[in-house]
Amino acid sequence: MSLPASSRALRPALARLFTSSSAATAPADPPSTSKRPQARRQALGQYNIRYLEDFNFDDATSLGYLRLEKIRESQELVRKVALDREVLAAQRKPFNPPTGPLRITSTIDLSDPTSPHHVKRVLVAPVTALPLEGSSAVHRLKLLAGPRWTPGRPGQSEAEPEQGEGKDGWVKIAEERFPDARMNRKSVSDMLQRLVQAANDEASPLPATVPLDPRHLLARQRKKRQRAVLRRAEALNGRNEVIGGVKGFPAEWLSRPQE
Numbered sequence: 510m511s512l513p514a515s516s517r518a519l520r521p522a523l524a525r526l527f528t529s530s531s532a533a534t535a536p537a538d539p540p541s542t543s544k545r546p547q548a549r550r551q552a553l554g555q556y557n558i559r560y561l562e563d564f565n566f567d568d569a570t571s572l573g574y575l576r577l578e579k580i581r582e583s584q585e586l587v588r589k590v591a592l593d594r595e596v597l598a599a600q601r602k603p604f605n606p607p608t609g610p611l612r613i614t615s616t617i618d619l620s621d622p623t624s625p626h627h628v629k630r631v632l633v634a635p636v637t638a639l640p641l642e643g644s645s646a647v648h649r650l651k652l653l654a655g656p657r658w659t660p661g662r663p664g665q666s667e668a669e670p671e672q673g674e675g676k677d678g679w680v681k682i683a684e685e686r687f688p689d690a691r692m693n694r695k696s697v698s699d700m701l702q703r704l705v706q707a708a709n710d711e712a713s714p715l716p717a718t719v720p721l722d723p724r725h726l727l728a729r730q731r732k733k734r735q736r737a738v739l740r741r742a743e744a745l746n747g748r749n750e751v752i753g754g755v756k757g758f759p760a761e762w763l764s765r766p767q768e
Contacts, residue, residue, distance in 0.1 A: 586620055610638035610674060613694060629685035632697040633663055636677035639701075642709045645717035647677055650708035652715060654680050656725035668726050680704070 569577070590597070611634045618624040636658075641647050651658045659667040663681040670676075682700050684693040707713060 582620060610635050613697065615690065625685065628688060628690040628693055629683065630690060630693040630697055631681065631683045632701060633679060633681050634701065635674045635679055637674050639680075639705055640709075641705065646708045648717045648721075649713060649715055650680075650704060651678060651721055652719055653704055653707055657681055659726065660723070668730065 611632065614631045614633070616626045616629060618626055636647060636650060639650070641650060658678050658680055660678045661667045661669040661671055662675060662679055667679075670678075680701070682697045684696040684700075687693050687696065
């Protein structure tokens with residue numbers, strides 16, 4: 510029995526398809542290595558600075574885009590306030606200013622809920638409101654507080670002596686080391702309590718006759734470049750002696766030879 514003529518004509522093609530050496534199943538030839546660098550150059554050519562278009566000053570600068578980003582953040586904050594207006598109004602409480610002399614303040618940044626300033630606590634207290642026993646304890650507290658004590662209320666008027674509750678100055682203690690706000694609040698309270706206990710200790714090795722050193726006020730005011738406040742801070746620093754190359758070293762601290 511013989512195959513038809515059409516089948517005999519297709520036999521060579523079928524043999525080429527089903528054989529192991531068929532071109533259909535054979536792996537493709539690897540690309541020529543000589544073309545790879547050229548293809549890479551063509552792919553990177555669009556990033557070449559020589560092929561960039563000239564800047565026609567028709568777009569904002571980098572600083573302009575940063576400014577636009579800040580504006581978008583402000584608009585987003587206003588949008589959140591408008592959407593949550595009813596919720597905020599339901600949680601509204603009247604503000605009653607504290608009557609006690611001690612203040613513990615906090616900072617809330619509505620634009621950044623993850624800001625580390627949210628857990629920071631700052632304690633501000635007048636020295637006259639602390640349970641100190643006598644003038645020697647008051648002076649010893651100022652010495653122990655160091656740069657945390659100021660003659661005026663901490664801030665712009667820290668170098669201006671006050672009358673009334675601030676006649677002995679103010680103490681400011683800040684804490685932000687702990688991840689929880691209550692822990693920082695407890696820390697500043699404990700530090701103030703330890704200061705008061707050390708100041709009331711009559712057996713303290715720190716004598717109450719040591720003069721105060723207000724040079725930390727001068728350093729802060731020089732950094733802020735406030736000339737008017739700097740002059741007042743310099744007036745508080747009455748020790749202008751230069752002993753042994755150290756400016757402000759009190760001469761009364763030097764031991765005198767016995768006669």
